[in-house]
Amino acid sequence: MENFEFYNPTRLVFGKGMIAKLGELIPADRRVMITFGGGSVKRNGIYDQVKAAMTGHDFIEFWGIEPNPAVETLRKAIDLGKAEKIDFLLAVGGGSVIDGTKLIAAGMLYDGDAWDLVLKRDYSDGIPFGTVLTLPATGSEMNNGAVISRQESQEKYDFYTNYPVFSILDPEATFSLPPKQVSCGLTDTFIHVLEQYLTTCGQSRIMDRWAEGILQTIIEITPKIKKDQCDYDLMADFMMAATMGLNGFVAMGVTQDWVTHMIGHELTALHGITHGATLAIVCPGTMKVLREQKGDKILQYGERVWGITEGSRDERIDAAIDRTEQFFRSLGLNTRLGEEQIGEETIAEIERRFNARHATYGEAHNVNGAVARRILEACR
Amino acid sequence: MENFEFYNPTRLVFGKGMIAKLGELIPADRRVMITFGGGSVKRNGIYDQVKAAMTGHDFIEFWGIEPNPAVETLRKAIDLGKAEKIDFLLAVGGGSVIDGTKLIAAGMLYDGDAWDLVLKRDYSDGIPFGTVLTLPATGSEMNNGAVISRQESQEKYDFYTNYPVFSILDPEATFSLPPKQVSCGLTDTFIHVLEQYLTTCGQSRIMDRWAEGILQTIIEITPKIKKDQCDYDLMADFMMAATMGLNGFVAMGVTQDWVTHMIGHELTALHGITHGATLAIVCPGTMKVLREQKGDKILQYGERVWGITEGSRDERIDAAIDRTEQFFRSLGLNTRLGEEQIGEETIAEIERRFNARHATYGEAHNVNGAVARRILEACR
Numbered sequence: 230m231e232n233f234e235f236y237n238p239t240r241l242v243f244g245k246g247m248i249a250k251l252g253e254l255i256p257a258d259r260r261v262m263i264t265f266g267g268g269s270v271k272r273n274g275i276y277d278q279v280k281a282a283m284t285g286h287d288f289i290e291f292w293g294i295e296p297n298p299a300v301e302t303l304r305k306a307i308d309l310g311k312a313e314k315i316d317f318l319l320a321v322g323g324g325s326v327i328d329g330t331k332l333i334a335a336g337m338l339y340d341g342d343a344w345d346l347v348l349k350r351d352y353s354d355g356i357p358f359g360t361v362l363t364l365p366a367t368g369s370e371m372n373n374g375a376v377i378s379r380q381e382s383q384e385k386y387d388f389y390t391n392y393p394v395f396s397i398l399d400p401e402a403t404f405s406l407p408p409k410q411v412s413c414g415l416t417d418t419f420i421h422v423l424e425q426y427l428t429t430c431g432q433s434r435i436m437d438r439w440a441e442g443i444l445q446t447i448i449e450i451t452p453k454i455k456k457d458q459c460d461y462d463l464m465a466d467f468m469m470a471a472t473m474g475l476n477g478f479v480a481m482g483v484t485q486d487w488v489t490h491m492i493g494h495e496l497t498a499l500h501g502i503t504h505g506a507t508l509a510i511v512c513p514g515t516m517k518v519l520r521e522q523k524g525d526k527i528l529q530y531g532e533r534v535w536g537i538t539e540g541s542r543d544e545r546i547d548a549a550i551d552r553t554e555q556f557f558r559s560l561g562l563n564t565r566l567g568e569e570q571i572g573e574e575t576i577a578e579i580e581r582r583f584n585a586r587h588a589t590y591g592e593a594h595n596v597n598g599a600v601a602r603r604i605l606e607a608c609r
Numbered sequence: 610m611e612n613f614e615f616y617n618p619t620r621l622v623f624g625k626g627m628i629a630k631l632g633e634l635i636p637a638d639r640r641v642m643i644t645f646g647g648g649s650v651k652r653n654g655i656y657d658q659v660k661a662a663m664t665g666h667d668f669i670e671f672w673g674i675e676p677n678p679a680v681e682t683l684r685k686a687i688d689l690g691k692a693e694k695i696d697f698l699l700a701v702g703g704g705s706v707i708d709g710t711k712l713i714a715a716g717m718l719y720d721g722d723a724w725d726l727v728l729k730r731d732y733s734d735g736i737p738f739g740t741v742l743t744l745p746a747t748g749s750e751m752n753n754g755a756v757i758s759r760q761e762s763q764e765k766y767d768f769y770t771n772y773p774v775f776s777i778l779d780p781e782a783t784f785s786l787p788p789k790q791v792s793c794g795l796t797d798t799f800i801h802v803l804e805q806y807l808t809t810c811g812q813s814r815i816m817d818r819w820a821e822g823i824l825q826t827i828i829e830i831t832p833k834i835k836k837d838q839c840d841y842d843l844m845a846d847f848m849m850a851a852t853m854g855l856n857g858f859v860a861m862g863v864t865q866d867w868v869t870h871m872i873g874h875e876l877t878a879l880h881g882i883t884h885g886a887t888l889a890i891v892c893p894g895t896m897k898v899l900r901e902q903k904g905d906k907i908l909q910y911g912e913r914v915w916g917i918t919e920g921s922r923d924e925r926i927d928a929a930i931d932r933t934e935q936f937f938r939s940l941g942l943n944t945r946l947g948e949e950q951i952g953e954e955t956i957a958e959i960e961r962r963f964n965a966r967h968a969t970y971g972e973a974h975n976v977n978g979a980v981a982r983r984i985l986e987a988c989r
Contacts, residue, residue: 234622243613434830
C-alpha cells in the first residue's frame with residue numbers, strides 16, 4: 230500500500246425531506262448567493278423547497294451555470310457576488326453547478342481573473358459553500374475537485390479547492406431527471422470507480438473490495454432503474470454510489486489512472502458531448518490498448534464484478550472488456566466514435582493537444598499523444 | 610435506506626515514516642500533553658520517533674492510561690493538564706489510550722467531575738487532540754466514541770465527543786505487538802463490522818458490500834498474519850480494516866445492533882477480560898439466540914463472506930454461525946464462558962444489570978435481561 234493522507238470534512242445530509250435542514254446548516258448571519266443551472270429545479274419542486282428552507286436567511290440567486298461550466302459565465306457570478314458582499318454560496322444542481330460554484334467560491338477571494346485559478350490547478354482560499362444535489366454523477370458534492378471549461382479556446386481542465394461544508398442528497402430529487410442524464414450519471418460513476426481501480430493489483434484489499442462493491446451495485450440497480458426511476462431505494466443506492474465513487478473513499482493508498490477522463494474531456498471540449506457519454510465511448514478503448522499493463526486487474530474485475538471465470542487469460546480479458554461495453558450500450562449510450570460522427574480530424578487534434586502539453590497520463594505515465602491516438606482508434 | 614447524516618473530519622495520515630509529520634500536524638504555538646499507556650512504545654521505538662518529531666514543540670508527558678481506561682486515572686491527567694495550561698493532546702497508543710484521551714480533552718474544559726461527562730454520554734466541548742495509533746482494533750483513531758470504565762463501581766460505558774484532528778497510522782508500529790493483542794484486534798474489527806451489518810437485509814447495497822469487503826479482508830489476511838506479523842502490506846490491510854470498520858463508513862443509512870458489545874462490556878467490567886476476547890465469546894451466542902430475527906442477513910453473510918451455498922436455510926445459518934466461531938478459535942481465542950471459568954453468578958449479575966437499566970438493546974430493541982441471559986447461556 231502506498232503512503233497516503235485522507236481528509237474529507239463534508240457533512241453528508243442524506244434522505245427524504247432533508248432539504249428542510251438548509252436553515253440549520255447555513256449560519257444565520259451569512260449573506261448567501263444560491264447558484265442554479267437552467268430551470269429544471271423550478272419544475273420539479275426543488276426550487277420551492279430550497280426557498281422555503283431559506284426563509285429568514287438573506288440571499289440572492291444566480292441562474293444559468295451551464296453543463297460543462299464555463300469560466301465566461303462564472304466570472305459574472307463572481308462579479309455579482311463581490312458587488313453583493315456574499316459570504317456563503319449554495320449550489321443547487323448537478324455536478325456542473327457544483328463545480329462552477331467551487332470556482333466562484335475561490336474567485337470571491339481572488340483579485341485576478343478566475344481562469345488564472347484554473348491554471349494554478351490548486352487554490353484553497355475561498356468562501357464556504359454547501360450544495361443540494363439534483364443529479365448523481367460527478368461526486369463533486371463530496372470532493373474538492375471541479376472541471377471548468379473555457380469556451381473561447383475550447384479548453385477544459387480540472388481544478389482543486391475546498392470541500393463543500395455540507396451536501397444535501399435527497400433521492401426524490403432524481404425521480405424527474407431525463408433518463409439520458411440518469412444513464413450518463415450511472416456511466417460516469419462506474420468509470421470514476423474504474424479509474425481508481427483498474428490499475429496495479431494487490432495494493433489494498435479493502436479498496437479493491439469497496440470499488441468492486443460500487444461496481445456490483447451499479448450493475449445490479451441499472452436494469453431496475455431503467456424500469457422504475459421513482460423507486461426510492463434504487464435511487465438512494467445510485468446517489469450513494471455516485472458520491473462514494475469519487476470522494477476519496479476508494480482511493481486510499483492506491484494508484485489511479487484517469488486516462489479515459491483525460492481523453493473524454495477533450496471530446497466534450499471539442500464536440501460538446503455530455504461527459505458521461507464521452508466516457509462510455511473511450512473506456513473500452515482504454516482497456517483494449519492498455520490490456521497488457523492492466524491485464525491482471527482486468528481479470529480480477531472480470532471475475533469479481535462480472536463472474537467471468539471460464540476461458541484463457543486472453544478470452545477472459547476480452548470478455549470483461551466486452552461486458553463493460555455492452556453494459557454502457559444497455560444504458561442506451563453510444564460506445565463508438567463513428568456513432569457520434571467523430572473521425573480522423575478530432576483524433577489528430579487530441580493527439581496534438583496531448584503532445585503540446587508534454588504531459589503523459591495514466592497510472593504508468595505512458596499515455597502520450599500517440600497512445601491517445603491508438604485508444605481513440607480502438608473506439609472507432 | 611434510512612435518512613442519515615455523515616460527518617468525519619479526522620485527517621488520516623497513513624504509512625511508513627509518517628510519525629515524522631507530527632511537527633507539521635500540531636500547530637507550533639500549542640502546549641501539548643502527550644498521553645501514553647504502559648511502556649511498550651519505549652521498547653519498539655515509537656516513543657523515540659514521537660519525541661524526535663516533536664522537537665521544537667512545547668510538551669509534557671502523561672503515562673499510565675491502562676487497558677479499559679479508568680476515570681480514576683484520567684482525572685489525574687485532567688488535573689495535570691489544567692495545571693500545566695495544556696491546549697492540545699496527543700494520544701500515542703491503542704484504543705484505550707485514545708479513548709482515555711478523548712475524556713481528558715473534554716474534561717479540560719469542564720469544571721465538574723469527569724465521570725459526569727461519561728454519564729451525559731454526549732459532550733462535544735473539549736480541546737483538540739491527535740493520535741499516533743499503535744494497536745489496530747477499536748477504530749477510536751477515526752471516530753468520536755470512547756468507552757470509559759469506573760473501577761470503583763465496576764462500570765463501563767460509552768461516551769461521545771469530538772473526532773481526532775488527525776491520526777497517524779504506521780503499519781510498522783504493529784510489528785512488535787503481542788500476538789494475543791493482534792488476535793483480539795482482528796476479532797474486535799470483525800465484530801464491529803458485524804454489529805453494523807448483521808441486521809435487516811436490503812437497506813443499502815453499498816454498505817452491505819463494503820461491510821462484506823472488510824470481513825472478507827480480515828478472513829483473508831488472518832492466517833497470513835499468524836505466519837508473519839511483520840509483512841507490511843498485511844498489517845497495512847489490518848490497520849485499514851480496523852479504522853474503516855468503525856469510522857461510520859459502513860454505517861450510512863443502515864440500522865445497527867451492538868448487542869454483543871453491550872454484553873461483552875459487562876464481561877470486561879466484571880472479570881477484566883480483554884475487550885476483543887469477550888466479543889469472541891458472546892458473538893456466536895448472539896447469532897444463535899437472534900437467529901430468526903437475523904436469519905436473512907446471516908444467510909447473505911454466509912454466502913457472500915464464507916461462500917456457504919449448500920443445504921437448507923437452517924443448515925446454512927448453522928454453518929455461518931459455526932464458521933464464525935471457528936474463525937475466532939483459529940485466532941487462539943476462547944469462545945465459551947466455561948473456558949474463562951465464568952458461570953451462573955456472572956450471568957445472573959449481567960441479567961440484573963440489564964434489567965436495572967430498564968434499557969433494551971439491539972437493532973429491534975428487544976434484548977432485555979432475560980434475552981441477555983439466553984445469549985450468555987448459549988455461550989456456555
